[in-house]
Amino acid sequence: MSDLEIKNTPLAECHKLAGAKMVDFSGWNMPVQYSDGILAEHKHTREKVGLFDICHMGEFRISGKAALEALDTIFARPVFNQRVGLCRYNFLLNKAGKVMDDLIVYRLAEEDFFIVVNAGTRAADSEMIQSQLPEDVVFEDVSDLTAKLDLQGPLAADILAKAGLKIADLPNYFNWTEAVINDIPVLLSRTGYTGELGFELYFDADKAADMWNYLLSFDGIKPIGLGARDTLRLECGYALYGHELTEDYTPLDAGYAPMLKLDDFPEREFTGKAALKALPVENKLIAITLEGRRAARAGADVLDASGTKIGIVTSGAFAPSLGAAIAMAYIESGKSLDIGDEVQLSAGRSTITGKISDLPFYKEGTVRKKL
Amino acid sequence: MKMKYYSEAHEWIMIKDNEATIGISEYAAEELGDITYVELPIEEDDVTVGDTIGVIESVKAASDVYSPIGGTVTEVNAELEDNPGLINESAEKEGWICKLANIDVAEIGDMMTPDAYVKYLKSLD
Structure with a gap:
């Protein structure tokens, strides 16, 4: 198959039937919205529950006696102290300390790991990881065999209860468990990208349409496209690979120093660490709330009060839950801006005034709700 | 008599006497999806074609909105400031954008009649 050929998930037919508008996303033919539209889908996910086709994302299975030790040197955050049953957000860095991908590591067993990566970086990640694995560690790219559906929204657990699972058996935040839904074995994790209570389901790709139709048969759930997925994640300040995270930035630029805890494990070595320790942090990722509904888009300039360019917008959109536009941007790390300080953002021929915000922009999310 | 024409950029213009009302077509609104913000022209500004x-x-x-005809802006649809979704609901009626006076009907040139526009849309599929 040609690399240029656009790929379909196993749910392409389902999307067509549901009236989806399809777009090319990282080489995949994906639903950007269904007939209700992005604003309605966003609201539905915040208030009820939505189902997302995320089959385009990549999954690797890495196993063997030496797997733990190897992965601990490949990823930026520690793997050695990650218990079986936990999911951990992590980074794949190049030797220069720049971000090749952000991903989630699942520890399935003592010597067995499941890695979930972005669709657009899957091939490069595979090569980078395999180049660093010892021979006795087994690497499998199981992306094409694996379906991924995200079930997100305050009623997500209710849907799983209707599907026969016990609420008490559902995993805690950033934990995973094995479950059977609609007679299909599922790796079920309490993770997501919306800021709401939610789960991610991994299972046999052949069962994708079966599971999709089954979950959508319950009351209160609707299919949600990538358009709303983007506004939902942006309202929470979650980074999107290709925007806030790229090979131009380190995780320290993006504000992940507290997560990396470089000083907590001084002996621990991983790819990119030397560069992170040696180089000054040049950029700072900031959050901006704009004055009105008009958005500043990725690539727009950030100007200080005197009109001097100090940075660049990485993501920007109208935030449906806030009724105003919001943005994320990199500025030079030397610029000291506090919450509430004003900046100007370019938008076409004009500029829009914004104020530095804290994160998340949207603070009512149910993501950590106790079940 | 009212006459309606469409541009290839999917603007519509309704001409009555010496006044034109301008908006974007239902097709354009559908293509854009949920509209979240509209920057309106400034009243009393003189504009030329394009x-x-x-x-x-x-x-x-x-997306930019281009004036399909020259004239003076006499009125803008201020309701779109608070309710930009009005264009999604009614692109060719309540979702109008502005009105122009001092127009020159000859500038309509090769804009399309409603029938021709429907054919044009079919050619885009």
Whole structure:
């Protein structure tokens, strides 16, 4: 198959039937919205529950006696102290300390790991990881065999209860468990990208349409496209690979120093660490709330009060839950801006005034709700 | 008598006497998806054919609105400031963008009649 050929998930037919508008996303033919539209889908996910086709994302299975030790040197955050049953957000860095991908590591067993990566970086990640694995560690790219559906929204657990699972058996935040839904074995994790209570389901790709139709048969759930997925994640300040995270930035630029805890494990070595320790942090990722509904888009300039360019917008959109536009941007790390300080953002021929915000922009999310 | 014409950029113009009302077509509104912001032209500004008279933003994109005809802006649809979704609901009626006076009907040139526009849309599929 040609690399240029656009790929379909196993749910392409389902999307067509549901009236989806399809777009090319990282080489995949994906639903950007269904007939209700992005604003309605966003609201539905915040208030009820939505189902997302995320089959385009990549999954690797890495196993063997030496797997733990190897992965601990490949990823930026520690793997050695990650218990079986936990999911951990992590980074794949190049030797220069720049971000090749952000991903989630699942520890399935003592010597067995499941890695979930972005669709657009899957091939490069595979090569980078395999180049660093010892021979006795087994690497499998199981992306094409694996379906991924995200079930997100305050009623997500209710849907799983209707599907026969016990609420008490559902995993805690950033934990995973094995479950059977609609007679299909599922790796079920309490993770997501919306800021709401939610789960991610991994299972046999052949069962994708079966599971999709089954979950959508319950009351209160609707299919949600990538358009709303983007506004939902942006309202929470979650980074999107290709925007806030790229090979131009380190995780320290993006504000992940507290997560990396470089000083907590001084002996621990991983790819990119030397560069992170040696180089000054040049950029700072900031959050901006704009004055009105008009958005500043990725690539727009950030100007200080005197009109001097100090940075660049990485993501920007109208935030449906806030009724105003919001943005994320990199500025030079030397610029000291506090919450509430004003900046100007370019938008076409004009500029829009914004104020530095804290994160998340949207603070009512149910993501950590106790079940 | 009212006459309605469409541009290839999917603006519509309704001409009555010496006044034109301008908006974007239902097709354009559908293509843009949920509209979240409309930058309106400024009243009393003189515009010529092809001038940018506004910006329409949807969740995913921003598009300029070009004036299909020259004239003086006499009125803008201020309701779009608070309710930009009106264009999604009624692009060719309540979702009008502005009105122009002092127009020259000869500038309509090769704009399309409603029938011709329907054919044009079919050719885009």
